Amino acid sequence: MTTGTATAVARAEVTLDAVPTPCAVVDRDIVAANAARLRAHVAGLGVALRPHVKTAKSLDVARLLFDGGTGPVTVSTLAEAEAFADAGFRDVLYAVGIAPDKLGRVTALRERGVDLVVLLDSAAQARAVAAAGIPALIEVDCDGHRGGVLPESAELLAIAQTLGDVRGVLTHAGESYYAYTPEALAAAAEEERRVAVRAAERLREAGFAAPVVSVGSTPTAHAATDLSGVTEVRAGNFVFFDLVMAGIGVCSPRDIALSVVTTVIGHRPEKGWVLTDAGWMATSRDRGTAAQPVDQGYGLVADLDGTLIPDLLMSGASQEHGTLTTRAGSGADLPDLPVGTRLRILPNHACATAAQHEAYQVVAGSRTVEAVWPRVRGW
Amino acid sequence: MTTGTATAVARAEVTLDAVPTPCAVVDRDIVAANAARLRAHVAGLGVALRPHVKTAKSLDVARLLFDGGTGPVTVSTLAEAEAFADAGFRDVLYAVGIAPDKLGRVTALRERGVDLVVLLDSAAQARAVAAAGIPALIEVDCDGHRGGVLPESAELLAIAQTLGDVRGVLTHAGESYYAYTPEALAAAAEEERRVAVRAAERLREAGFAAPVVSVGSTPTAHAATDLSGVTEVRAGNFVFFDLVMAGIGVCSPRDIALSVVTTVIGHRPEKGWVLTDAGWMATSRDRGTAAQPVDQGYGLVADLDGTLIPDLLMSGASQEHGTLTTRAGSGADLPDLPVGTRLRILPNHACATAAQHEAYQVVAGSRTVEAVWPRVRGW
Structure with a gap:
């Protein structure tokens, strides 16, 4: 059980460009x-x-x-x-x-x-x-x-x-x-x-x-x-909201406060895959949108500032690998995302994704990490 | 990140009858x-x-x-x-x-x-x-x-x-x-x-x-x-092995070393449900056997000694609730499991289920907890 409280980040200018990935980010x-x-x-x-x-x-x-x-x-x-x-x-x-x-x-x-x-x-x-x-x-x-x-x-x-x-x-x-x-x-x-x-x-x-x-x-x-x-x-x-809530119309994707920051680690161009370092250990196995009219895979993909990349999904996951693809039938081109590019994954189910992490990197509308907030764990 | 080592349990005679549930148990x-x-x-x-x-x-x-x-x-x-x-x-x-x-x-x-x-x-x-x-x-x-x-x-x-x-x-x-x-x-x-x-x-x-x-x-x-x-x-x-490995024939359910201990908290007899205190927070959302010839739901159910209860599955999960039912088509009767009964859930995917827990309660063929083994967490 963790019972910590808000920890001010002593180091000046820690940003989402520098935090170890994968990690959970909350926009307060x-x-x-x-x-x-x-x-x-x-x-x-x-x-x-x-x-x-x-x-x-x-x-x-x-x-x-x-x-x-x-x-x-x-x-x-x-x-x-x-x-x-x-x-x-x-x-x-x-x-x-x-x-x-x-x-x-x-x-x-x-x-x-x-x-x-x-x-x-x-x-x-x-x-x-x-x-x-x-x-x-x-x-x-x-x-x-x-x-x-x-x-x-x-x-x-x-x-x-x-x-x-x-x-x-x-x-x-x-x-x-x-x-x-x-x-x-x-x-x-x-x-x-x-x-x-x-x-x-x-x-x-x-x-x-x-x-x-x-x-x-x-x-x-x-x-x-x-x-x-x-x-x-x-x-x-x-x-936090999430894609399941957006799918039933209770919020929009812009209202989702939780995301997972990940780094591109490879490509399989012949398969249309971008590989990342956020697998299900970082997102959870929750596939809540699979039961909805629009299946969002393991999550929608945004750039590091939180702007959604149209028709790009995290469509597959193993323990420490995520696979990004364009949405089937969208005709979208796979964007150029070189090795080392950082992205954010918006979760299907915030409760489940948050549970995969020890703490939240806290931002407020920018990439600057203003605090690290711990989670209560266990039973 | 946790870097602890084996912690001897100082209290004599802690058994699986007494540990707080849900928890992860490993038979060494x-x-x-x-x-x-x-x-x-x-x-x-x-x-x-x-x-x-x-x-x-x-x-x-x-x-x-x-x-x-x-x-x-x-x-x-x-x-x-x-x-x-x-x-x-x-x-x-x-x-x-x-x-x-x-x-x-x-x-x-x-x-x-x-x-x-x-x-x-x-x-x-x-x-x-x-x-x-x-x-x-x-x-x-x-x-x-x-x-x-x-x-x-x-x-x-x-x-x-x-x-x-x-x-x-x-x-x-x-x-x-x-x-x-x-x-x-x-x-x-x-x-x-x-x-x-x-x-x-x-x-x-x-x-x-x-x-x-x-x-x-x-x-x-x-x-x-x-x-x-x-x-x-x-x-x-x-x-640890798991039900996915058993499903492809690499092990038998008896070789599964990891389980989740849970307590019965309610019943809905008209629906054929037994409700427990182990939801997906304790088992993970992994439904790996859903893609196999025999779908084991969120896991098979055993008694506290690890003996499988025939045709009883954890078929549903919310965050802190599990739903047990008999296997569809099995014709099995729902066993009498009063409020307070402790059970074990065998996991679909040991990597994912283990990741939901801070540590393992360690047993060796009995209910006696001989050690608590921590897990490394985070990235």
């Missing part, structure tokens, strides 16, 4: 713009934003979301919860169904004054959580994507009965990642809201307080136009 | 058996084994291959070269085409007494490498998989001319990962040998010494029956 101006956009949208709907820190896993990115301070966060691992607690975050939701043998670490954090809340969807979990005296949200399923009980189920009330003290309900519209029109995204957001509010109503009718109604995913957080009855929205990916 | 008895098998095979063919450390990225695993000592190794990053140099390894091949701006780090290692050799396949690289006085192998293409010049090409001799001092040639039968019969694997091994030897002969006819003829991949290293003219064999994956 883009992060700030993405954050401002979602904060304004969610504030306009009258609810709180509880960002999910699982994408960046960075205290520095999180502080950017809270104007340098702290605020409510969602975590995907107890390592994140511990790192954020160490940095002063006191309102933490662990949004993965709790395994009973993790409750010791949860209790240790709560005894340090962190209001760490867990998630569950079964009576077995509820018994263990109630015995440990830990507050919990009940996970409710709005689209068949993953876990959760149905909002009209008997299980919902049975779990609440076992739990006793019910903090509230949570749902996540995971299927919204496969919604390709504004109408489909808006419908997913409304269904997420409706299901969560309905589950909370049933709990309250049965006498449980259930003050928290938590919804969210990056697509639905942006698409929602009415969050009546909801108390908080979760979203994580929006800090 | 299986690693030792896999290593003994390949060492004996390669020794029988009269050539040296230069293991590729990119899979385990572990000094402890490498020492196991050399009976506690050091020996010739292949690396995929300069971070690996530096970590192995720190640990006393002096004969190191960096088998990714060299970017000229990495030569400073190569020179720094050579000045420390490490015989670090680089790889190239272009005149541009050869000019930079010759100017820096660094020895190099010329990459030769045997199957159109990635980089390299053709063995009969004029380029081969032109690069040698630019280089002056040619250490030798290297080829890698990357397409052997898609060979599904013993005959196809043997043919890939023979073609890899033939191409490398032919390229070396052309260089020698032109007056270059080219003493090194380096071939290898895990499939071809095991399939080769004649390595006349070859001086060394590289292979990396064999230390």
Whole structure:
């Protein structure tokens, strides 16, 4: 587990021309713009934003979301919860169904004054959580994507009965990642809201307080136009965005704050290949756009300043080699990219690409590296 | 970059029942058996084994291959070269085409007494490498998989001319990962040998010494029956093996030394799902078996002792959730796996799954954790 904070780069004038490749680069101006956009949208709907820190896993990115301070966060691992607690975050939701043998670490954090809340969807979990005296949200399923009980189920009330003290309900519209029109995204957001509010109503009718109604995913957080009855929205990916989000129309490629800097190491002109030193170890194996109308391979290719090179894709990857080709059918000519040329790869899935790296080289609209931000690792 | 060494576990009786999940587990008895098998095979063919450390990225695993000592190794990053140099390894091949701006780090290692050799396949690289006085192998293409010049090409001799001092040639039968019969694997091994030897002969006819003829991949290293003219064999994956290797018949699932320990966190009986706390963050996004005759999803599922549960797969993954289902068409019943049950997931691709973890929990045929072995990280 890494719990570092922002490290100022002491050396003057380190630029992306000189950092060892491959490496992950974050443009903090883009992060700030993405954050401002979602904060304004969610504030306009009258609810709180509880960002999910699982994408960046960075205290520095999180502080950017809270104007340098702290605020409510969602975590995907107890390592994140511990790192954020160490940095002063006191309102933490662990949004993965709790395994009973993790409750010791949860209790240790709560005894340090962190209001760490867990998630569950079964009576077995509820018994263990109630015995440990830990507050919990009940996970409710709005689209068949993953876990959760149905909002009209008997299980919902049975779990609440076992739990006793019910903090509230949570749902996540995971299927919204496969919604390709504004109408489909808006419908997913409304269904997420409706299901969560309905589950909370049933709990309250049965006498449980259930003050928290938590919804969210990056697509639905942006698409929602009415969050009546909801108390908080979760979203994580929006800090960096990626080609999957661009593919469903939630952002444009210009809003993608994370990229991988790579160096050209060879050519196979007879095959139309440019070879680079960024393979899947640097980009991850995530091929999320393969399921979308436009498959972006392992990522789009930009020059070192971030300007996209038209119709150039990272189409193949082995562990430490990337293969760049022109998009099939585009008729584009392969650009002249001599050995040593540096490029940026825009990722399919920011959460997965970021996870391949120890830290981010941080820029702000130029090639100058202004800081190195570490990531929280492990579980 | 992590350069640690084996850490004895001070606490008595830590077992896989108690380690935080998800985590990566390595059975060192299986690693030792896999290593003994390949060492004996390669020794029988009269050539040296230069293991590729990119899979385990572990000094402890490498020492196991050399009976506690050091020996010739292949690396995929300069971070690996530096970590192995720190640990006393002096004969190191960096088998990714060299970017000229990495030569400073190569020179720094050579000045420390490490015989670090680089790889190239272009005149541009050869000019930079010759100017820096660094020895190099010329990459030769045997199957159109990635980089390299053709063995009969004029380029081969032109690069040698630019280089002056040619250490030798290297080829890698990357397409052997898609060979599904013993005959196809043997043919890939023979073609890899033939191409490398032919390229070396052309260089020698032109007056270059080219003493090194380096071939290898895990499939071809095991399939080769004649390595006349070859001086060394590289292979990396064999230390752990994985389901892709089992799918092409190079190993059986029982030979897989790496697995991910996970805990059951929920159920969706109406969908036939068991949910776990190991998502793609723990297994990687690698779906290598999707291209094979038998698709193993994100991995096969075993009990905590490593015994496979018939027809149970990890069929889905989000960041921190895995979904287990029975194999489609198998007719198998979903086993009873209550919340809290611990399981092991056998990986599609050991290199990718291992890369998701900081360290390995090391066992030896039982649940007792005997050591924690760190990994080298970064570039």
